[in-house]
Amino acid sequence: MRFPHPDFSEVCLFAQSPDILIKGLGGWAEDDEPQIIRDYYAQGLPPVTSVASLSVMTGLNPGFIWSICTRTRKHYRIFPIPKGNGSPPRMINAPKVGLKAIQSWLSLHWVAKYDHHPNSFGFIPGKSHAHAAKCHVGAEWVISVDIENFFPSINEERVLQALLILGYAAGQGTNLLTKLLCLDGALPQGSPASPVISNVVLRSLDERLTALAMEAGAVFTRYADDIVFSGKGKLPDDLLGNALTEIASDGWTVANDKVYSSSLPARLKVHGLLVHGPSVRLTKGYRNRVRAYRHLLSQGKISQEDLKSVLGHISYADFVERL
Numbered sequence: 001m002r003f004p005h006p007d008f009s010e011v012c013l014f015a016q017s018p019d020i021l022i023k024g025l026g027g028w029a030e031d032d033e034p035q036i037i038r039d040y041y042a043q044g045l046p047p048v049t050s051v052a053s054l055s056v057m058t059g060l061n062p063g064f065i066w067s068i069c070t071r072t073r074k075h076y077r078i079f080p081i082p083k084g085n086g087s088p089p090r091m092i093n094a095p096k097v098g099l100k101a102i103q104s105w106l107s108l109h110w111v112a113k114y115d116h117h118p119n120s121f122g123f124i125p126g127k128s129h130a131h132a133a134k135c136h137v138g139a140e141w142v143i144s145v146d147i148e149n150f151f152p153s154i155n156e157e158r159v160l161q162a163l164l165i166l167g168y169a170a171g172q173g174t175n176l177l178t179k180l181l182c183l184d185g186a187l188p189q190g191s192p193a194s195p196v197i198s199n200v201v202l203r204s205l206d207e208r209l210t211a212l213a214m215e216a217g218a219v220f221t222r223y224a225d226d227i228v229f230s231g232k233g234k235l236p237d238d239l240l241g242n243a244l245t246e247i248a249s250d251g252w253t254v255a256n257d258k259v260y261s262s263s264l265p266a267r268l269k270v271h272g273l274l275v276h277g278p279s280v281r282l283t284k285g286y287r288n289r290v291r292a293y294r295h296l297l298s299q300g301k302i303s304q305e306d307l308k309s310v311l312g313h314i315s316y317a318d319f320v321e322r323l
Helices: 018-028 033-042 051-058 062-070 097-113 129-134 156-166 172-181 194-201 203-216 239-249 284-298 304-322
Strands: 076-081 090-095 141-146 219-223 226-231 260-263
Touching (some): 018 033, 051 062, 051 172, 062 097, 062 172, 097 172, 141 239, 156 194, 194 203, 203 219, 203 226, 226 239, 284 304
Antiparallel strands (some): 141 226, 219 226
């Protein structure tokens, strides 16, 4: 038997409405569960209150959901992605089909519901690293730091707190969601739900770093784990130190090899894009590369095997130029 393709836009997925979900639960529902389901639905939250409710909404066997929670590694493909420059590879933990569908559905509704910090640009529809870089146009200095082991640094306790911030109540359902989101006690790199949870977790740090930037007359943005400050005039002596203190006090470790600081007349880069001058732009090397691609494409000298990659580079260059 094949299930119909899920419509992830439905808050109750296959159940379609809280009433259908409650009816489907029948005698499995706890006394207060129907009201909790209606409350979550009214907030735009997938009403995961128990294994039974998740089973009714997804069409998945309760035993399969139990397996996800107790034999979690079985439901992930774990593989390395080379990082280059001799650095250790990045380990990706990609959920398999059943778990990925659940995480994708949850993520879609959480992204739509959550009021992201205005200075956060990662994993948010309509925003990108280029939009973050654009905020720093005209800068005379830039400093940036990266958080080390970003997703794996977000443990189950932080995930649980993020769910409470989203509007869930502590209890059986929230504990179940935490199990569905975590691998080995932390957010996995590769889950479609990890990005939105990370933004919720980092909201308080975003607010504190924004306050630091305002005190220094600087601009602050965060794209995933990449934190950037920029400004005009002299680079404030204590800004980097204060930022590192705030980051550490919030429980994060900074990747020391990725602390970047630059001032004019040196070139200023944010997320690989140049920001000194009147507009955000590609580096000279990348512009030359794209120019060569355009020439080879016009001459019909791009192989079918390389065509998708080349068109991607050209499309990206056009996107940056339109900003």
